[in-house]
Amino acid sequence: MNTVESIRVALSSLVANKLRSALTMLGIIIGVGAVVAMMSIGRGAQATVTNQIRSMGTNLLFISPGATRGEGNVRTQAGSAPTLTLEDAEAIAAAGDIPEVAAVAPELSSFGQVIVGSNNVATRITGVTADYESVRNFHPVEGEFITKQQVDARSMVAVLGSNVASSLFPDGGAVDQQINIGFGNRRLRFRVIGVLESKGAQAMGNQDDVVLIPISTLQQRAMQQRTARGGHFVNTINVQLVSDDKAVMDSAVQKIGDLLRQRHRVFEDDFTIRSQEDMLATINQVLGVFTLLLGAIAGISLVVGGIGIMNIMLVSVTERTREIGIRKAVGAKRRDILVQFLVESVVVSVFGGAIGVLIGAGLSRIISTLDLGGQKMETVVSPDAVLLAFGVSAAIGIFFGIYPASRAARLNPIDALRYE
16 A cells, blocks of 8 residues: 555544544644644744844944942942943044944933923933934934033933833924933923834833933033943943854954953953843743743643644554455555554644644734734744744654554454454
């Protein structure tokens, strides 16, 4: 009996017992559907986080202050040491021996209460330069961004994030309006010159809950914090490189590190340099494990479905004992009987797997349309997840069909013909 004939016999046997075949497939359908849906959620989470980090800018390095040492030489949290300065950022931008650098955008963050009439909101106040717009992809949809002239003049101007603008000016028209920002006991008046496009909640926080002002204004009029060397303190220096090539990034990190160590006159780094790609690699590694965990949990139902296939195949062997005896009596070999029942098992799992893939893809599509707290969950049905689920279902059909098939093949034809 050839393979085509074995498949024909298997299909006729399954069609003869439609309800039983459908219930047997149900375990595989549920298992494959769950694997595809769960892995699509995990892949969607990876894609969402990757897009969010990419939206921060391209080819970025993030330079942050190091940690201070307290009593007993105990190191505090990273970023707590006021070691980076505005002058450091200017030196990196002006360095002629670091051609890998395309632009530099330092930033200084604080928190303040922003007040307009009876409306107010507590939000993050970030001091920036003109290059911050292109380096970090903060583009205004209304008005304009902060200019170099406004930074040099320490102008009292502000650009609002979309959430802040909607909270303070629910009817719109924020540009050219006056706002008051409270820094502790001090309250300063600013003129709104722009409203930023919405970026949404991201791995680095909600980028729409922010007010941008010139960094010089925040340093001189609000915070007035300096480093031990007398420079104007900044929280982060964002460096945009000419390329995301690893060699370019490694070279830039080395040269920037050498420059800062020379400027700070230290042998041990009092700063930290992270690349955008490092952040992506770390997050994707964590989310990759999360995706595999979801797939593994869903895969348990595939094993349950495989056990169901074995159970039904054993019942089928018992019911068709006389048929097996007749086939052997007319010349069927042990291999023919083995292939026949093994093909039946694989057909059940493959058909169930195909239906499960369609159901899983449909579930992922439905999940992506759900509104979860004002946000939609992105899902990605990747070809490798489909092939994995489909391949595993076929493998389960073979694995759990081997024992019933081999049991059928080992039946003695004389005993089989006597079976009632």
